[in-house]
Amino acid sequence: MSTAPQLVVHRDKELMAQAAAARLITRIVDAQASRGSASVVLTGGRNGNGLLAALATAPARDAIDWSRLDLWWGDERFLPEGDPERNVTQAREALLDSVPLDPKRVHAMPASNGPHGTDVDAAAAAYAEELARAAGPENHGPVPTFDVLMLGVGPDTHVASLFPELPAVRETDRTVVGVHGAPKPPPTRVTLTLPAIRAAREVWLLAAGEDKAQAAAIALSGAGEIQAPAAGAYGRGRTLWLLDSAAASQLPRSLYPPASA
Numbered sequence: 706m707s708t709a710p711q712l713v714v715h716r717d718k719e720l721m722a723q724a725a726a727a728r729l730i731t732r733i734v735d736a737q738a739s740r741g742s743a744s745v746v747l748t749g750g751r752n753g754n755g756l757l758a759a760l761a762t763a764p765a766r767d768a769i770d771w772s773r774l775d776l777w778w779g780d781e782r783f784l785p786e787g788d789p790e791r792n793v794t795q796a797r798e799a800l801l802d803s804v805p806l807d808p809k810r811v812h813a814m815p816a817s818n819g820p821h822g823t824d825v826d827a828a829a830a831a832y833a834e835e836l837a838r839a840a841g842p843e844n845h846g847p848v849p850t851f852d853v854l855m856l857g858v859g860p861d862t863h864v865a866s867l868f869p870e871l872p873a874v875r876e877t878d879r880t881v882v883g884v885h886g887a888p889k890p891p892p893t894r895v896t897l898t899l900p901a902i903r904a905a906r907e908v909w910l911l912a913a914g915e916d917k918a919q920a921a922a923i924a925l926s927g928a929g930e931i932q933a934p935a936a937g938a939y940g941r942g943r944t945l946w947l948l949d950s951a952a953a954s955q956l957p958r959s960l961y962p963p964a965s966a
């Protein structure tokens with residue numbers, strides 16, 4: 706069942722990143738207190754990396770027990786290990802290399818020079834198996850119930866590597882698929898599908914900057930998920946759109962009344 710999106714609009718992208726980082730610390734600490742560990746799905750892109758950079762300098766970051774945190778990815782650019790365009794490379798640089806994570810709990814998506822070579826579909830199937838192994842009987846299918854799953858919203862409404870009208874966004878069975886011919890480079894990618902995204906307790910969609918304004922307005926105004934994948938991303942318990950005022954500037958007034966001048 707979909708959860709209605711809740712909107713939080715911040716003044717600018719820096720404040721949005723800091724507030725989202727603070728929110729994430731709280732969620733992780735609470736999950737670790739109630740279940741012993743926490744699981745978070747990271748996103749690539751400018752807003753996701755901005756959040757990680759803000760988390761790296763947040764005074765409360767040491768409240769997290771980093772050794773009891775599982776990290777997964779919503780998507781990956783299918784490139785060689787260490788490529789600067791890989792989402793995991795950028796996440797390591799922004800945060801992961803500076804905190805004491807358990808390397809066994811950092812579940813990066815396969816690289817194009819890994820065990821599956823350049824076969825992106827085999828790489829996607831292997832990641833699906835890794836997710837299925839991590840899922841327990843208390844979960845709702847072949848993926849863990851992630852505590853927080855973050856998604857940067859692209860200017861074309863894509864989330865993860867689910868682009869409008871491409872086959873990946875139509876997938877209803879598999880949890881992870883290979884993407885061929887993505888309109889944003891690189892064309893070959895690995896992505897969670899909408900069913901996997903919807904297994905999360907909380908889904909956070911991040912959108913900051915003017916170039917995200919139209920995408921946010923479309924996705925939040927009743928568009929279909931095939932045409933606007935962000936519209937199909939929701940969590941089991943909560944769906945949160947974290948925006949800055951530039952990204953919120955084209956939202957219908959019924960969703961976000963801008964302050965009067």
Ligand SMILES: O=C1O[C@H](COP(=O)(O)O)[C@@H](O)[C@H](O)[C@H]1O
Pocket residue numbers: 748749750751752753779780781782792856857858859860863864865866889
């Ligand atoms: O390529 C990608 O782009 C999106 C959004 O990125 P942004 O820079 O426009 O914020 C991101 O969500 C996705 O993870 C990434 O692979």
